[in-house]
Amino acid sequence: MAEKQTSAGKDDYHHGNLRVELLRVARDMLEAEGINALKLRAITREAGVSAMAATPHFGNLRGLLTALATQGFEELACTLREGNGRSVKDAGLAYVLFAVRNPGLFTLMFRGDAINRHDAAFTHAAQQSFGLLGQLLAQTEPPKTHKSDVGGEVGQAALWAKVHGLAVLAIDGLLAPLVVQSGFADHQEAFLAQALDAMVGPV
Template identity: 30%
Template sequence: MTKAFSPPAPATAPPATARPYHHGDLRRALIDAARTIIERDGAQAISLRGVAREAGVSPAAPYHHFKDKQELLRAVGVQGFDDLAISMMRALEKVPADPRARLREIGVSYVLFALANPAIYRIMYDCARDMEGLPQDPHEKEHNAYDLVRETVAAAGLADPQNPAAVETVTIACWCAAHGVAEMVGFPQFAPLRDALGGEVPLIRELLRHVGFAAER
C-alpha cells in the first residue's frame, strides 16, 4: 500500500537523541501529536488512535514506544513539567536580584504557563499524582522546577536555610498556593474581578499576594 505518511518532519525540536529506524523518532512525534490534539480539542478528546492518526502511523504503532495510553500521557506530562521549568527560568532572566521579587515572578510565570496550556497543565498533575516523586527523571535535568522554587525560597529568607524542614514547608506551601491560583484563575466566574483589576497579570499578582506568596512587597 502507499505509505503516504510524510517523512520524519523534524517535529518542533531537532531530535537530540539517536534517531531510530523507520520513521525517525516516532516517539517524539507522538508526544508532539498528543500535545497538538490536547491543546486543540481539549484533554478529554485524546485517544491513542487519534494520536497515531495525527502522526501518520498505524493505530498500533504507538505501542512500540509506550506500554499504555497512560504512559503516553505521562510522557506528555513530563514534557510539560520540563517546559514549565524552562518558562520559569526564562521569566527570571528579566527580573532584578531581589529574591522576593524573583519568587513573585516565579509565581506569575507559573500561573501564566497554566493559563496558556490549561489542558496540558491538567495532565501534568493527573500524572504527577500517580508518580512517586515530582518528575525528576533519571534525565538529570538542570532545570528542575521544584528545586528552583526551593532555592528561591531559601534565598528570599522566607525560611531559615539551616532548617531544611522549614524550607521544605514553605516551598510546598508556595507550590500549593500557585497551583490553586493556576487552576482557578481561568474560571469564567472571575472575569469581572479580572476586568476590575485591569487584566490577567494584575489579577494573578493580587491573588498570589493574598495567598501568602512572598507577600511583603
Template identity: 35%
Template sequence: MRETYHHGDLRRRLLDLTAETVAGRGVSEVSLRSLARAAGVSHTAPRNHFGSRAGLLTAFATEGHLILAERLREGAATSFLETGVAYVEFASAHPAHFAVMFSQEDLVVDDPAFVAARQQTFGVLCAGVEGLQDAGKVSDAAAAAIAGWSLVHGLATLALTGNLDASSVRAYVAEPDLSALARRAASMLYGSGTTAAPAAAERKEV
C-alpha cells in the same frame, strides 16, 4: 495514506497530537490508536515509542515539567514573586501539558525521567522559599512552599476552567490580565518579592 517519519520525528508528532487532543477534547480522549490514525501510521507505531497510553502521557507530562522548570528559573532570576507569575503563565500557554502533568491516575508516576523532571520543577520552588527563609521573610519554608504552590496552581486552574470569569472574581478585583492578577495575589502572600531566588539545587520533592 501512510506517512513516513524518521524515528524522532514521529515521537515529536505524537506528542504534538497529544497536546491537540487534550486541549480540544480532554485527556480521556487520548488513545494510541487514534493518534496513530491522525499521524497516518500503523496502529502499533506509537507503542514502539511509548509502550502504552500511560507511557505516552508520562512522556508528555515529563516534557511539561521540563518546560515549566525552565520558565520558573527565568522568573526566579528576577524574584520569587515572578516565579509564581511564570507558573500561571506556563499554565495559560501550555494548557494541555498542565492538564496532564498532575493527572496521576493517567501516569507512570515512578518513571525515572518523570520523577527527575518533576523534581526540577519543585526544586525551583523550594530554593525560592528557602531563600526567603534565609532572608527572614518567612519562618517556615515548607509551609510557604505549599502555600505558594496552592495559590498559583489554584489561580491557573480557575482561569483555565473558566471559573475565574464565571464567579465574577475578575470584575471584583478589576484586573483583566492574568499575569498581573497572579503578581498581585502572590504579593499579598510574599510581599513585593524583589529579591532574586537562589539557583535551584537538587532537592527532595515537596
C-alpha cells in the same frame, strides 16, 4: 506495491522520528480538544499511522501521556530558570503563567491517575521543577511560620500551595467571575499577578 498513498512518502516504515511526532500531535490535540481527547487511536490516526505504532516508543497510552507530562515539567523548569534571579513574585508568576498558557499540559502533569509517576524520566523532570520552584520561592521568604518549622518545609508548602492553587483555579475557569467582576475584564493574567501580589509579599 511501491507507493501506498499520496502522503509524505518518505518511508512509511521507520518513520524516523515518530516518537516526537506523536508527542507533537498529542500535545496539539490536548490543548485543542481537551484532555479526554487523548485517545491512543485518535492520536495515531491523526499522525497517519496504525494504532499500535506507538507501542515500540511508549509501551502503551499511559507511557505516551507520561512522556508528554515529562516534557511539560522540562519546559516548566526552563520557564522557571528564565525568570531567574528575580523576586518570589516573578517565580510564582512564571509558574502560574505557564499553567494558564498550557492548561491542558499542566492539567496532565498533575493528573496522577493518567500517567506513571514512577517513571524514571518523569520523576527526574518533576523533581527538578519542584526543587527549582522551592529554591526560587525560598530565596526571599523565610516567612513568619511557627517556630516549630525549623526546616522551612511548612513555609515552602504554603508558598507552593498559593501559586498552585491560583493556577488550578484559573485553569478550571473558576476565577473568571471574579476577574470580570473586579473590572479586569479579559485581562486574566493581570488579575493573577495582582492576586500573587496580595499573597506572597504582604510583609
